[in-house]
Amino acid sequence: MDGEALHSIGELARRTGLTVKTIRSWSDRGIVTPTDRSPAGYRLYGSDAVARVDLVRTLRELGIDLPSIQRVLDQEVSLPDVAAVHAEALVVQIRVLRLRHAVLTVVAERGLSSEETDRMHKLAQLSEAERRSLVDDFLQAVFGGFGADPSFAGVIRTMTPELPDSPDAEQARAWVEWAELSLDADFRAGLRRVAVDHAAERAHIDSTSPHRDFAAIVRDEVAPALAMAVHPASRAAEPVVGALTAHYARILGRPDDVELRRSLLHRLERLNDPRRDRYVRLLAVINGWPVQQGLAPVLDWSVQAVRAQQRDG
Numbered sequence: 001m002d003g004e005a006l007h008s009i010g011e012l013a014r015r016t017g018l019t020v021k022t023i024r025s026w027s028d029r030g031i032v033t034p035t036d037r038s039p040a041g042y043r044l045y046g047s048d049a050v051a052r053v054d055l056v057r058t059l060r061e062l063g064i065d066l067p068s069i070q071r072v073l074d075q076e077v078s079l080p081d082v083a084a085v086h087a088e089a090l091v092v093q094i095r096v097l098r099l100r101h102a103v104l105t106v107v108a109e110r111g112l113s114s115e116e117t118d119r120m121h122k123l124a125q126l127s128e129a130e131r132r133s134l135v136d137d138f139l140q141a142v143f144g145g146f147g148a149d150p151s152f153a154g155v156i157r158t159m160t161p162e163l164p165d166s167p168d169a170e171q172a173r174a175w176v177e178w179a180e181l182s183l184d185a186d187f188r189a190g191l192r193r194v195a196v197d198h199a200a201e202r203a204h205i206d207s208t209s210p211h212r213d214f215a216a217i218v219r220d221e222v223a224p225a226l227a228m229a230v231h232p233a234s235r236a237a238e239p240v241v242g243a244l245t246a247h248y249a250r251i252l253g254r255p256d257d258v259e260l261r262r263s264l265l266h267r268l269e270r271l272n273d274p275r276r277d278r279y280v281r282l283l284a285v286i287n288g289w290p291v292q293q294g295l296a297p298v299l300d301w302s303v304q305a306v307r308a309q310q311r312d313g
Helices: 009-016 020-028 048-061 066-073 079-110 114-124 128-143 150-158 169-182 185-202 214-227 235-252 258-271 274-287 296-312
Strands: 043-045
Touching: 009 020, 009 043, 009 048, 020 048, 048 066, 066 079, 079 114, 079 169, 114 169, 128 150, 128 169, 128 185, 150 185, 169 185, 169 274, 185 214, 185 258, 185 274, 214 235, 214 258, 214 296, 235 258, 235 296, 258 296, 274 296
Parallel strands: none
Antiparallel strands: none
């Protein structure tokens, strides 16, 4: 090419900021071909080689492999098509990295043992089908046999995690912690007892009539007393306990007596599992729901107040 300035491989390396070894490797593969040779046999490159090398470097920095780059440069496939394939692959890689980061963060913060770390790592690596199987197994352990009761349909929906295809870092971390919690046999058993209690209460109620969850009733009755710092063992707490007892008696269709109040206390104690609040928080993060205020404070207060009145009675 008469009049065109040619560059040695060393000059091309200086102009592009790459090493001579890298350009030589690309040249050997035919990705950046020399325009000519010097009398001594050294490769010489035209001005278009600078732009070509810059493009190849950009694509490599984006993670596109050399065979794919070669096909783009040879016009065997379009750059947008190659970019789409690699972008999709990156989504998967990012997801994996976020889950790994979630595991390492939890391990560091909670000081987990090697066995616990291994278990969490395996939970983070579950496929979509394996995640679904874990969720289904958990829900079956808690709600199995109650599918015919329409009141459980909404409860099950609110207890089901749906990890997005591309979770952010917080969602990835919440999923790993949720998976670990869902495998806790004692936690499962506690939720199962609460579900059994709910089903027993539903048996006393007309299924066609509106029915608030008992935990919601407790929250609504106790929250004002808690906000006013009413001590659970004080006389000011007695009307609140009376309201809870009246609600519970009405639900079960039984009179307010010693046995009913004993049953009420057992019901509150079964509800009062702080892991339930943690479960709900993790679920909200995974599903992108607003994080609700936990029930543990009102349940703690309720248990103490009912116990205090039983002692005084």
